[in-house]
Amino acid sequence: MEHIAALLLVVGCSNAMTACRELPAPVSVFETTTECTAARPFAVTDLQGQAQYVVAKCLAVDPALEDDYDRIIWNVRPDGTLDASLEISGFVVASNGARPEKDYLNQQ
Known part of the structure; x- marks a missing residue:
């Protein structure tokens, strides 16, 4: 299994930097x-035509936590x-706190 060490984030903005949004990178994980x-x-x-100003940054990913990142x-x-x-x-x-657990120690 390959691990992810970096994520490429690309953001496009208006010239005034007042409206920005994430842009889909051609390849986003490395x-x-x-x-x-x-x-x-x-x-x-590649994404220059999608916004007036495009900026990108590589974010380091801790391979031990790669499945835990959610934002x-x-x-x-x-x-x-x-x-x-x-x-x-x-x-x-998601959680189901009402799920009854089977008590294997008290079974006869």
Whole structure:
């Protein structure tokens, strides 16, 4: 099984940086941060027509936690700098607390 070491986030904005949205990167996950960094300028070039201003950032992924990340938090500053991070929210998405558990110790 291959592990993910980096995620490429691409964001497109208006010239005034007042309206921004995530753009679909041609390839968004990488086995190394070096591969992500090398692909970043090509992704920006490929997506240039999708927004007036396109910025991208490689986010490091801890392979031990890759299945636990569930949010990407990002913000584009007025100067065009992209701040972003991967986070684990800690929220339970689904749970069935009413499920009866079988008590194997008390069975006869």
